Amino acid sequence: MATTTERVKESLLGVEEDLNMSQPNRSSFMQHAIKDEQTGEEYLNEQGFINAIAPEGEDYHKIKRDQYSILFNVADRNHKGRVTLPDWSVFNNLLAKPDAEYEIAFRLFADPTTGQVDFNTFKEIYARNKTSDTIPFNWDSDWASLYLGGKKHRHSMTYPQFAQMLRGLQGERVRQAFLHFDRNGDGYIDPDDFQRIIQETASHKLSDHLLTNLPTLCNITPGSKISYANVRAFQNVIREMDLVEMILKNAINKSSDGKITRVDFLNEAARVTRFSLFTPMEADILFHFASLDQPSGRLGIADFARVLDASWHSTAGLVDQGVSGPSEKPVVSSKTFLHDILVSVHHFALGSIAGAFGAFMVYPIDLVKTRMQNQRSARVGQLLYKNSWDCATKVVRNEGVRGLYSGVLPQLVGVAPEKAIKLTVNDLVRGKFTDPKTGNIALSAELLAGGAAGGCQVVFTNPLEIVKIRLQVQGEALKAAAREGEQVTKRSALWIVRHLGLVGLYKGAS
DSSP: OOOHHHHHHHHHHOOOOOOOOOHHHHHHHHHHOEEOTTTOOEEEOHHHHHHHHSOTTSOOSSSOGGGGGHHHHHHOTTOSSOEEHHHHHHHHHHHTSTTHHHHHHHHHHSBTTTTBBOHHHHHHHHHHTSOTTSOOOOTTSHHHHHHHOOTTSOOOBOHHHHHHHHHHHHHHHHHHHHHHHOTTOSSEEOHHHHHHHHHHHHGGGSOHHHHHTGGGGGGGSSSSSEEHHHHHHHHHHHHTHHHHHHHHHHHHHHSTTSEEOHHHHHHHHHHHSSSOOOOHHHHHHHHHHHTSSSOSSOEEHHHHHTTSOTTOOOOTTHHHHOOOSSTTTTOSOOOOHHHHHHHHHHHHHHHHHHHHHHHHHHHHHHHHHHHHHHOOOSBTTBOSOSSHHHHHHHHHHHHOGGGGGTTHHHHHHHHHHHHHHHHHHHHHHHHHHSOTTTOOOOHHHHHHHHHHHHHHHHHHHHHHHHHHHHHHHHHHHHHHHHHTTOOOOOOOHHHHHHHHHHHHHTTTOO
């Protein structure tokens, strides 16, 4: 059983293990490492470390590239100003932990000798990393005393205590910032002050659309100011953004037109959560920001995408991929080529089943239509069929019920792939030209998708259509020949294909 000293060492320095790291992580280290001329050991200095986890040339408008240097202090376990290969392995292992954010913060503030966070050290490091125009925070407040003890009874924090304090810190920062800007104590602040509070406490978690339109929150209620209730409701929405996204997707999937109302969202939230988690004001705030460019009561996934920032993602999978720089980079489409193939096969199978079922059910009607179009009179001026019902009854009388399905096999062989090809090609082309952020597609792309689908359909199905028609009218021709005393052999589909040839099978396709 590990001693207290060993547990503290493991918490702060990590566990010494064999360097069985993935090849991408090792390659990333070696690419930016430099060699110590005296010992021959390879290591990363601060700039090399930043280059390894935050490559140049990427978008860092949410979190500045130089801010990643703070992680160097975490990776440098022995505080020697260098990150060795074992340090790099431990750091990547740390990132894979489910509580990585809390543990990284703990290692920044904790005393290596005690394995705890001292209040004075914590306050000093916090003050050192804030700017002169940062909204002030009172560490002597009643809230801070609950976690750290009163002024005369301060105590250090263990990792679980520190993590719990950190979870509530953002909410307390927002509360104190609101009091700071509520100068006359009426419970309201200006929209610009609200924007500053959110940008300082949560800008890295929110979409640009949301950050730009923060002052419009005052429009959800009468008046030109923002209440503390509005601020807390907004804070609750962004804190539960993952759950919000899940509820939205569930509700939209159940909607017939892919759009939902505020009531639909609240109903779905009540179904998927044990307790009523979202208030009416929180739902109003969500729909307010999603409908700024689409002022209607019903919104789709493209409208909510501007609020649910796709660049904010979980850390799962970072170990094998290396540490990507900005949060935008890992959101490369996860739909691989194999995924596209499987989706196309799925669509093809569904289209085939639907097409075959539909063709079989309406085939008797199609046969009657073809007989009516191609009927010949036994005598001049006398039609063979008076109407569609007469045609159907004569087919049953002369050829039996099976006569209504004469030539159905080529029809099934043709229609099933026809529908499948048409749907698959249409979905494939539309998917390539659809904007992944908004879900919109240009009219020209719609026309191209329809044209490509129709062209592929004709190329495949025209020969089968020709054969089907020949088989449908064959029974009628045999009866007419029998009346004239002629001997006509019933032909198969393969005979018709060989007889017509390639040119004949595509006759009329243009």
